Amino acid sequence: MSGRATDWPAEIHAAMGDLGIDLVATVPDAGLSRLLTLCEDDPAVDVITLTTEEEGVGLLAGAWLGGRRAVLMMQSSGIGNIVNALTLPGVCGIPCLMLATMRGQDGEFNPWQVPMGTRGPRVLAELGVTCRDVEDAAAVAPAFAAAAEAAYGQGRAEAVLVAQSVIGTKSFER
Amino acid sequence: MSLLDNHGRLRRRPLVQALFAGLGGELVVTGLGAPSWDLAARGDRDRTFYLWGAMGLAVPTGLGLALARPGERVIVVTGDGEVMMGLGSLATVAAAAPRNLAVLVLDNGEFGETGGQRGLSARGVDIAAVARAAGFAETLTVAGEDAVDDLRRLLFERPGPVLAVARIAPGEDAKVLPPKDGVVLRRRFRADLGLEQG
Numbered sequence: 083m084s085g086r087a088t089d090w091p092a093e094i095h096a097a098m099g100d101l102g103i104d105l106v107a108t109v110p111d112a113g114l115s116r117l118l119t120l121c122e123d124d125p126a127v128d129v130i131t132l133t134t135e136e137e138g139v140g141l142l143a144g145a146w147l148g149g150r151r152a153v154l155m156m157q158s159s160g161i162g163n164i165v166n167a168l169t170l171p172g173v174c175g176i177p178c179l180m181l182a183t184m185r186g187q188d189g190e191f192n193p194w195q196v197p198m199g200t201r202g203p204r205v206l207a208e209l210g211v212t213c214r215d216v217e218d219a220a221a222v223a224p225a226f227a228a229a230a231e232a233a234y235g236q237g238r239a240e241a242v243l244v245a246q247s248v249i250g251t252k253s254f255e256r
Numbered sequence: 257m258s259l260l261d262n263h264g265r266l267r268r269r270p271l272v273q274a275l276f277a278g279l280g281g282e283l284v285v286t287g288l289g290a291p292s293w294d295l296a297a298r299g300d301r302d303r304t305f306y307l308w309g310a311m312g313l314a315v316p317t318g319l320g321l322a323l324a325r326p327g328e329r330v331i332v333v334t335g336d337g338e339v340m341m342g343l344g345s346l347a348t349v350a351a352a353a354p355r356n357l358a359v360l361v362l363d364n365g366e367f368g369e370t371g372g373q374r375g376l377s378a379r380g381v382d383i384a385a386v387a388r389a390a391g392f393a394e395t396l397t398v399a400g401e402d403a404v405d406d407l408r409r410l411l412f413e414r415p416g417p418v419l420a421v422a423r424i425a426p427g428e429d430a431k432v433l434p435p436k437d438g439v440v441l442r443r444r445f446r447a448d449l450g451l452e453q454g
Binding site for chain 2: 149150
């Protein structure tokens with residue numbers, strides 16, 4: 083199967099059900115549009131829109147303390163916003179599952195996306211987050227499931243980073 | 257211990273004691289600094305989750321907890337500086353509209369833990385008005401001795417999300433420190449709720 087034929091948003095949505103993840107905290111990204119719509123349309127899933135991604139780190143921690151599994155979905159620029167917030171799951175050994183769609187990689191038109199798109203993953207790694215770079219649509223859902231199992235099984239911070247080559251580049255033409 | 261100081265201002269420790277001495281099964285999240293010491297002084301308990309850092313995340317953490325435990329009351333106790341760092345989260349909470357979430361802001365108008373530098377609420381920023389504008393179900397600002405009954409009613413009984421600002425006297429109380437080991441805090445919190453450690 084070619085990468086483009088894989089419906090990774092539907093696969094992740096299905097995997098969420100299998101993994102007991104029924105709460106989404108998000109600052110949206112174009113690359114997440116279909117997945118977020120699937121989640122919004124699913125009566126079993128609650129989607130909470132944030133003003134900034136760091137709120138999502140707190141929300142995930144609180145939800146898990148209360149026995150509920152959540153995932154933070156964001157654009158790569160959100161990586162920069164969550165740095166100090168990661169102290170909470172990090173120090174407490176609380177699961178923190180993140181899914182980021184990447185900007186600022188090959189084909190990017192907007193240079194302001196490049197710092198977080200290229201160096202954000204290294205920032206996460208430096209802070210103890212396990213990053214799974216995914217450059218093939220067929221590999222997104224398996225990476226997500228593995229990250230979720232590591233996060234919720236071991237109390238770890240895990241990030242699945244979906245490459246721009248999977249989501250496509252943003253057009254700036256009118 | 258008198259609720260008011262010599263200038264007629266609310267004192268944080270007796271206020272917290274009066275509000276929370278009778279805590280039952282409520283789930284409490286405290287913002288970093290003095291609110292954590294206040295709740296520890298009231299008497300440490302497994303169902304209080306103290307933040308020692310991650311400034312700005314007390315309200316978002318309370319929101320996540322409220323969404324996970326809709327049948328239980330969640331009370332966030334934090335300071336004006338802490339809530340100001342996460343001011344946007346008041347909008348997030350208002351939009352999510354959890355009926356079981358209450359926020360108490362102990363507002364002394366200063367950054368108490370870092371030397372008492374003047375904060376934004378002392379320069380006219382009204383946190384309760386921000387919450388009201390965002391869409392909280394109810395807000396309250398109190399400053400005097402008659403505060404306790406109104407605060408108790410709002411924090412424990414009224415449909416959320418609700419937010420109360422208690423204008424309190426500045427100055428530091430004796431530090432009463434809760435456990436700082438985050439793994440201990442989260443393990444005992446989940447254990448008290450009968451949840452596996454994961």
